[in-house]
Amino acid sequence: MNYAQLKQDIIAYSKEIGIDKIGFTSASAFDEMKSRLIRQQELGYQSGFEEKDIEKRVHPDLIFDKPKSIIAIALAYPSKMKDAPLSKKGARRGLFARASWGQDYHHVLRDKLAQLEAYIIERIPEAKCKSMVDTGELVDRAVAERAGIGWSGKNCAIITPEFGSYVYLGEMITNLPLEPDEPTEEGCGDCNICVDACPTGALIQGGQLDAQKCIAFLTQTKGFLPDEFRSKLGNRIYGCDTCQLVCPKNKKMDFHLHEEFEPDPEIAKPLLQPLLQLSNREFKETYGHVAGSWRGKKPIQRNAIIALAHYKEEGAVPDLVQLMKEDPRPVIRGTAAWAIGKIGTGEGKEALESQLVKEKDPEVIEEIQKGLSFFEEINA
Template sequence: MDVKKLKQDVIEYAQQIGIDKIRFASADTFETLKERLIENRTLGYESGFEEPDIEKRTNPDLLLPKAKSIIAIALAYPSKMKDAPRSTKGERRGIFCRASWGKDYHHVLREKLDQLEEFLTSQRSDVRTKSMVDTGELSDRAVAERAGIGWSGKNCMIITPEFGSYVYLAEMITNIPFEPDERVEDQCGSCNKCIDACPTGALVNPGQLNSQRCIAFQTQTKGFLPDEFRTKIGNRIYGCDTCQMVCPINKGKDFHLHPEMEPDPEIAKPLLKPLLTMKNREFKEKFGHVAGSWRGKKPIQRNAIIALAHFKETSALPELVSLLHKDPRPVIRGTAAWAIGKIGEADVKDELEKALIREQDEEAKAEIEKGIQLLKETSATN
């Protein structure tokens, strides 16, 4: 079959199944990316969630022998929530980042890639493919940049002219020599708003991210959140959108093209207090379908505790004291103790002191001591 015609047929089919943008790239080794990945590893900027083998991350031929091209796809997701509930005193709410508002995008894009693969196979019997979404070996952003889906912004996001950076990315390596598309010209210019706005300085240079300092990464860790990030996290319980929200290209970009990506406001912006005592089964039933649930309940609960401290939500003290005394997890007990101190009601000091005597975990004990110290500082200033 004529490869040029097949490419056009693939593009038309992609449009029929709801893929918002599709482009094609060569399967050459990503040499520039390889240099950057080596540098980031040396500097300690990796998150640890990535594929550890840099060769696999940069050489498509290792993933699909005799790879000839890569098909890159993008689906646009909403940036605004309809009928978003307000966070009020006594009814404080957390927030999931926009990439976790609807059905888990890994499943959504995987379904699209499976359909594309079936279509290609129906057209050519010799087709071989390897598809991936986010957790695969290749860098979705590097593929999308090469294919011309968009340019790589200073915030390390792919920014498309049509949809801004509010797009999910995925790719398919093939053994078909599709003609590559041209790249999109970088339009960031002299703008540094994302770098200036990053709450933790994680964007160390244009296009260079220290993942260890990124709030999106920190919200996904399972241990104690480092002190310096606790005042930065606000009410975020998963992810961070700051570098997208300040981007001028994203202004006015809000697409509601896929019903499965529409957020349920009670899930995307949930009440915080109910999260503290939620059982595993209830958590999976309510949040299991969104991308932000992938690390389980514990990080979300820890972040919810920190968010309540951020709001100084005194009505949450009974729940926090209960966690302090009864939760089997040191991270939750300790974070609750710190939050109690941060909220600053002197009449709970006895609860912290009783917990300190009983606590066996050294890290949790240190957090209880922090809580007591915070209460002392609060009472000294009142």
């Protein structure tokens, strides 16, 4: 078999099916990544969403029988939204991060990889392949970096020369001996803009992220958001784009190559108050197709409440009071109470004082007290 020709044929086919960039690397261990992952674990910087077994994350041969190559792919997504609606008083809007615009990228990339896999097996029936997108054992960025897709930026994203960091990544392990590509030359240099711009200081230094402080991670948690991060959330209801938006390598990078990734403005930048009342079915019907829905409606609703507090949207107080009194979920009741205090209306203060004597959950009581303390600060 002429594997050099097969590689070129795979590249050509990848372009036919809409893969924007493809690269190849060996299936050898990711030894450098192992030491970094161990250090992240020791420092408590992991998100908890990762594969727990570090050995599986760095040794392809633990998850695939006799691997020889890994094929990495990248698909570009838009950075700008056409006809984005304005957020204004009485109609405040939240924002999903760009990586959650359009259809869930996991499904789109898995489909591309499935097509690529079918093509390979048609050519080489004895070929074996295993594809993964984001939730697999391997570290997508490590594979993409070694396969020449781009370099690992100081913002912990893969930065490609062609599309900046606005790319989704996926990979396929195979038993075919395909010639590896050369890694891309590092391009951040002395630039430290992303590290300096991170709203919560989650970028400890170039290439090192404390996921526990990262807004992109925090918006996906289901509990009470720690106090120190609430004022940093702004109107983000899923994800965070700051470290990408400030990156000089992303200047003028905006690609609309895939219809699937085009955002619906009313979904990508939704009105906040209607989000508060959505049933599970309504949430699934409206947002179930986007990546930002994977944790369910609770984190989105909690974040929407914090965003309304950020705007000090007085028109939302009746809705927030209703949530504080009636919602069965302590996190939602408590966050609503905190937001009522943050907005600071007389109506809100009365509702907080009334609810304080009725509430039974200790965490919610604490949030009501936080809400009331804002009024004390105003009068101090």
